[in-house]
Amino acid sequence: MRIRVRIFGEISEEIGKNYDFEIHGKITVLEVLEKVSSISGQKRGYLGNYKIGEKDIGYLVNGKNIEFLDGLATILHDDNELVILQPTTGG
Amino acid sequence: MKGWNGCFLRIDLSNKKVIKQNYSEEFAHKWLGGRGFAIKLLWDELTPGTDPLGPDNMLMFLTGPYSGLVIPNSGKLVVAAKSPITGGYGDGNLGSMAGPNLRKAGYDAIIITGKLDKPSYILIENEKVEIILANELWGLDCYETEKILKKSHGVSTGVLSIGQSGENLTRFATIISQEGRAGGRPGMGAVMGSKKLKAIVIHGTKEPLLADKEALLKLGKEGFDSIQKRDNYNFWKKQGTMATVEWCQNASTLPTRNFSEGIFECSKEIDGNTMEKQTIKQRGCPNCNMICGNIILDTNGEESELDYENVVMLGSNIGVGDLKKVATLNRICDMLGLDTISAGSSIGFAMECSEKKLIDSDLYFGDFMGAQRLLREMAEMKGEGALFGLGVKAASEKIGKGSSDFAIHVKGLECSAYDCHLCPGMALSFGTSPIGAHHKDAWVISWEISSGTREEYGPSKADKVIEFQRIRGGMYESLVACRFPWIELGFENEWFPKYIEAATGVKYSLDDMWILGDRIYALIRAFWVREYGGKWDRKMDYPPIRWFKEPLKKGPLTGKHLDLSKYDLLLEEYYKKRGWNNLGIPTNDTMKKLGLEKESIELNKILENVK
Numbered sequence: 089m090r091i092r093v094r095i096f097g098e099i100s101e102e103i104g105k106n107y108d109f110e111i112h113g114k115i116t117v118l119e120v121l122e123k124v125s126s127i128s129g130q131k132r133g134y135l136g137n138y139k140i141g142e143k144d145i146g147y148l149v150n151g152k153n154i155e156f157l158d159g160l161a162t163i164l165h166d167d168n169e170l171v172i173l174q175p176t177t178g179g
Numbered sequence: 180m181k182g183w184n185g186c187f188l189r190i191d192l193s194n195k196k197v198i199k200q201n202y203s204e205e206f207a208h209k210w211l212g213g214r215g216f217a218i219k220l221l222w223d224e225l226t227p228g229t230d231p232l233g234p235d236n237m238l239m240f241l242t243g244p245y246s247g248l249v250i251p252n253s254g255k256l257v258v259a260a261k262s263p264i265t266g267g268y269g270d271g272n273l274g275s276m277a278g279p280n281l282r283k284a285g286y287d288a289i290i291i292t293g294k295l296d297k298p299s300y301i302l303i304e305n306e307k308v309e310i311i312l313a314n315e316l317w318g319l320d321c322y323e324t325e326k327i328l329k330k331s332h333g334v335s336t337g338v339l340s341i342g343q344s345g346e347n348l349t350r351f352a353t354i355i356s357q358e359g360r361a362g363g364r365p366g367m368g369a370v371m372g373s374k375k376l377k378a379i380v381i382h383g384t385k386e387p388l389l390a391d392k393e394a395l396l397k398l399g400k401e402g403f404d405s406i407q408k409r410d411n412y413n414f415w416k417k418q419g420t421m422a423t424v425e426w427c428q429n430a431s432t433l434p435t436r437n438f439s440e441g442i443f444e445c446s447k448e449i450d451g452n453t454m455e456k457q458t459i460k461q462r463g464c465p466n467c468n469m470i471c472g473n474i475i476l477d478t479n480g481e482e483s484e485l486d487y488e489n490v491v492m493l494g495s496n497i498g499v500g501d502l503k504k505v506a507t508l509n510r511i512c513d514m515l516g517l518d519t520i521s522a523g524s525s526i527g528f529a530m531e532c533s534e535k536k537l538i539d540s541d542l543y544f545g546d547f548m549g550a551q552r553l554l555r556e557m558a559e560m561k562g563e564g565a566l567f568g569l570g571v572k573a574a575s576e577k578i579g580k581g582s583s584d585f586a587i588h589v590k591g592l593e594c595s596a597y598d599c600h601l602c603p604g605m606a607l608s609f610g611t612s613p614i615g616a617h618h619k620d621a622w623v624i625s626w627e628i629s630s631g632t633r634e635e636y637g638p639s640k641a642d643k644v645i646e647f648q649r650i651r652g653g654m655y656e657s658l659v660a661c662r663f664p665w666i667e668l669g670f671e672n673e674w675f676p677k678y679i680e681a682a683t684g685v686k687y688s689l690d691d692m693w694i695l696g697d698r699i700y701a702l703i704r705a706f707w708v709r710e711y712g713g714k715w716d717r718k719m720d721y722p723p724i725r726w727f728k729e730p731l732k733k734g735p736l737t738g739k740h741l742d743l744s745k746y747d748l749l750l751e752e753y754y755k756k757r758g759w760n761n762l763g764i765p766t767n768d769t770m771k772k773l774g775l776e777k778e779s780i781e782l783n784k785i786l787e788n789v790k
Contacts, residue, residue, distance in 0.1 A: 097422060098414035146629050146631070151429070151735030153430075156634075173430065175625040177415060179423070
């Protein structure tokens with residue numbers, strides 16, 4: 089199955105903006121984030137300065153925050169889009 | 180006095196009388212500057228019930244203890260008065276050479292009362308203060324006005340002016356400087372227009388006396404260097420506030436078609452990435468090395484300075500999905516002196532009224548030509564603009580037919596660009612903002628969404644709103660310092676007491692700053708209650724009714740909306756933490772603890788009329 093990852097904001101300059109994964113079998117949000125961290129050469133368990141799992145960055149699956157799903161254990165399905173949304177600037 | 184000049188410039192326009200008034204160190208220490216000075220002066224000197232557009236209203240331009248010095252982000256100026264759009268406390272800030280020039284002229288604030296017989300402008304050159312006839316400027320836009328005045332008085336002067344909207348008393352007219360630096364959303368431009376005051380030109384050449392100039396220069400340099408070394412500095416420089424368009428679209432908080440939805444199908448056409456490709460130059464405030472104004476060319480090939488708020492309110496909120504068109508609307512606002520947030524909200528409201536056939540109009544969402552026409556009519560207060568230039572609250576009261584259900588405001592001031600169908604913390608921030616719905620004080624939305632607590636109404640939301648209100652609404656607005664270094668780049672708050680001490684010699688801790696913030700909030704709230712008397716109601720702290728009554732109909736948050744009973748409990752929690760009663764009014768104990776004993780006696784008299 090195909091999973092797309094899109095990254096917004098300043099961390100996208102560090103870890104990239106887009107990833108496409110072909111996955112066989114079941115995969116969770118956490119596992120995909122660890123893949124992105126690893127591929128982009130980040131410190132294990134981190135995306136830029138953000139530690140995966142800490143409540144300072146938003147993760148959306150098809151636009152829905154994982155807080156409304158099963159958190160990092162949310163299982164992804166074919167053609168799902170995972171968005172990584174760091175706190176924004178602007179206000 | 181060190182740091183502060185210790186002098187107000189008072190100008191009575193009716194009698195053409197100018198007084199240079201020294202004020203006490205005690206006053207300076209207790210209220211610091213900017214918003215702190217403004218509310219204390221309004222409380223002490225403005226007669227309750229004063230017509231905001233009458234001669235007795237006080238129009239004030241205020242600086243802080245180190246404004247204009249070579250310290251990061253110190254080039255701002257607060258403008259304050261009783262607001263003609265809310266009837267309560269009103270203020271705003273803008274970055275302009277007017278602030279540094281005012282300080283160098285030897286004054287910490289200008290306090291203007293009265294009304295001129297004929298349109299005029301004020302020229303301040305150090306001790307010299309003149310009121311000069313400006314018949315030839317009346318009717319001109321802000322760009323033309325500033326150009327002419329700078330030609331007469333020099334390019335290094337600071338110029339503050341109003342456009343046609345201020346002259347014609349559009350209730351959300353602002354004051355403009357340097358082609359697009361705008362301040363005073365709650366109608367400060369209309370207050371200036373009501374006094375027939377077209378502009379203020381300021382040129383100063385003196386230096387304020389400082390407690391430790393050497394230390395201040397060293398700290399200033401360290402601060403600039405520290406900002407430049409921050410991780411996200413380069414990203415900020417590319418998009419400034421505009422990165423938020425994409426973020427809000429993803430979070431379903433992008434105001435769309437009069438705040439009916441949180442996602443916009445053309446968001447990519449107006450976002451920061453699109454802007455980056457079109458940016459021709461950047462513009463910022465004096466003494467700033469993280470400039471936020473990005474300039475692109477509009478549909479007419481003219482320059483327009485964009486940021487998140489104006490792009491969203493004149494873009495997705497009115498259904499316009501083309502950045503150049505948005506830039507055109509934005510430039511018209513800046514030239515005419517219209518607040519872009521309230522203008523965008525009023526146009527969106529008018530479009531919805533038209534589509535629902537509540538008014539006889541051909542406006543529709545996405546109507547670029549219609550939006551341009553309505554902006555000009557609002558600035559002239561003619562045609563449809565005579566109605567919508569009053570602001571959405573007053574317009575909905577005149578239209579009736581249920582239109583108040585989608586008039587997006589708090590206390591009469593239109594909401595800035597965050598849809599809160601599912602952001603109770605940000606809704607509380609809008610609800611309790613001291614000027615009506617504005618994000619300047621407690622911009623908690625980024626925290627609220629990133630912390631994964633969007634559906635929670637717990638006490639942590641009230642704590643966060645108060646924390647932000649103390650920092651941003653209390654400390655920064657009184658120092659007259661920009662909030663961006665802290666909120667955007669993590670520039671530590673600990674820098675600010677050091678700056679104050681080097682400038683003034685007075686030691687403040689951060690805890691002192693939070694008490695100052697609470698003191699200012701309590702007195703601003705008391706001011707609102709004094710103005711509204713028996714009409715004061717805790718419902719005035721509610722966010723727009725649409726977010727409770729109409730769920731989102733599109734996107735991943737379809738069906739979501741705020742819960743009124745839960746919001747009311749959150750509001751109660753907020754009041755308790757502030758030491759306010761269940762009507763949202765500071766208690767006697769709270770007033771005393773904050774050093775407002777005298778003010779609490781007057782408040783008590785007013786409370787006899789408040790149920």
